[in-house]
Amino acid sequence: MINAKIIAVNVKDIRFPTSLNRDGSDAMHTDPDYSCVYVTITTNSGHEGYGLTFTLGRGTEIVVQACKSLASIIRLRKLEWIYNDFAKFWRRLTSDSQLRWIGPEKGVIHLATAAIINALWDLWARIENKPVWKLLSDMTPKQLVSLIDFRYVKDIIEEHNARIILEERMKNREQQEKKLLKNGYPAYTTQVGWLGYSDQQLEDLCKKFLNSGYTAFKIKVGKNLEDDIRRCEVIRKVIGYGNKLMMDANQVWDVNEAIEWMKKLAKFKPVWIEEPTSPDDVIGHHEILNGLKPYGIGVATGEMCANRVMFKQFLRYHAISCCQVDSARIGGINEILAVYLMAHITNTPVCPHAGGIGLCEMVQHLQMWDYICLSQTTENRIIEFVDQQHEHFEDPVQIKKAHYMPPMSPGYSTKLKKESIINYTYPTGNYWQNKIAEEEKEETEEKCD
Numbered sequence: 001m002i003n004a005k006i007i008a009v010n011v012k013d014i015r016f017p018t019s020l021n022r023d024g025s026d027a028m029h030t031d032p033d034y035s036c037v038y039v040t041i042t043t044n045s046g047h048e049g050y051g052l053t054f055t056l057g058r059g060t061e062i063v064v065q066a067c068k069s070l071a072s073i074i075r076l077r078k079l080e081w082i083y084n085d086f087a088k089f090w091r092r093l094t095s096d097s098q099l100r101w102i103g104p105e106k107g108v109i110h111l112a113t114a115a116i117i118n119a120l121w122d123l124w125a126r127i128e129n130k131p132v133w134k135l136l137s138d139m140t141p142k143q144l145v146s147l148i149d150f151r152y153v154k155d156i157i158e159e160h161n162a163r164i165i166l167e168e169r170m171k172n173r174e175q176q177e178k179k180l181l182k183n184g185y186p187a188y189t190t191q192v193g194w195l196g197y198s199d200q201q202l203e204d205l206c207k208k209f210l211n212s213g214y215t216a217f218k219i220k221v222g223k224n225l226e227d228d229i230r231r232c233e234v235i236r237k238v239i240g241y242g243n244k245l246m247m248d249a250n251q252v253w254d255v256n257e258a259i260e261w262m263k264k265l266a267k268f269k270p271v272w273i274e275e276p277t278s279p280d281d282v283i284g285h286h287e288i289l290n291g292l293k294p295y296g297i298g299v300a301t302g303e304m305c306a307n308r309v310m311f312k313q314f315l316r317y318h319a320i321s322c323c324q325v326d327s328a329r330i331g332g333i334n335e336i337l338a339v340y341l342m343a344h345i346t347n348t349p350v351c352p353h354a355g356g357i358g359l360c361e362m363v364q365h366l367q368m369w370d371y372i373c374l375s376q377t378t379e380n381r382i383i384e385f386v387d388q389q390h391e392h393f394e395d396p397v398q399i400k401k402a403h404y405m406p407p408m409s410p411g412y413s414t415k416l417k418k419e420s421i422i423n424y425t426y427p428t429g430n431y432w433q434n435k436i437a438e439e440e441k442e443e444t445e446e447k448c449d
């Protein structure tokens, strides 16, 4: 590691007004403004790292404050203090003797941890002049294992067996990398089925994505059963039964309600129902999985799974058929690697959650590492794709015939364009200042009438 230290940590609240078009709307989150807390780490060597965590608008300011509190742990630190024993540093960041009380390892403080850890990974990859997937894939099994804090999951995975698994799996990584560079990694789209979209929009978007090569589609359900049936009819009419359909309820149901509701949608042959109930209910997911097994419907969750300990329970008790780890919800790559290893041991495919702001940009690196070094297959595996907000990134995802193509620029693909930051920083950015001025003008006019 180069001899340098962190001299500044800048944290920004960035919000995009996606609620205007109901982009991203589902049964639980009806009007999201896709937002992020954006962290820039500056070093005295001139290298910078850019990381983020995803939020929905209001509340972003709370995560900003949490990031500022955690930033004091890394400010003025030498890079070697962090990277030479990354697992030890990760524990230092997540186990601060006072800050941990407001978690631990969950909620706002863990979202903030993700933003900082993601920025540190971007910084490391930029220093090494490699994209993150390549940085990870070039490591030895020993180095990979040294990144992970195995505390609380040693009853299922620890340093020794993780290393044995990776040593075995990584023997043919060169061959895997070649296949990845040639073929890319398959994607499915959630773009077609936002709950706030009309039937006509649904139909048009299905046709558009079908024509660009997509064979797997996801639709939001759970608000009104009659609407769900009608929307499923529209989507199946366009995509037929030869293509895959997934459904996502975003946590709206109780356990029995989920089973009964999905029985009524079973005729549309969904591959899985995603987030059918509370993201903390391991037993509930297990019951839903068993209840829907006779109908051939799987159960997926993970985008709001709080940490590796929750994942351990879902995976160990086979409560889900698909693990949807998120790149900005739990504590960054270090913790995510533990989840991939636990999914491997329990034979559960990982189909990472994406969309939002920068989530597609990040998860592609993780799933590509998995393809090269761990599962080495795309069977029952696919990356979510949402075609929103990529234009704000300097190195946006590249999709070719419904496949993510490996990013080649150094870093974690998380650097935002300067003009996007200037326009959408909340509330001082140009867009928000204009909106606030407009609203004030309308209010004054109303009072005068």
Ligand SMILES: [Mg+2]
Pocket (backbone or CB within 6 Å): 248, 250, 274, 275, 303
């Ligand atoms: Mg979802």
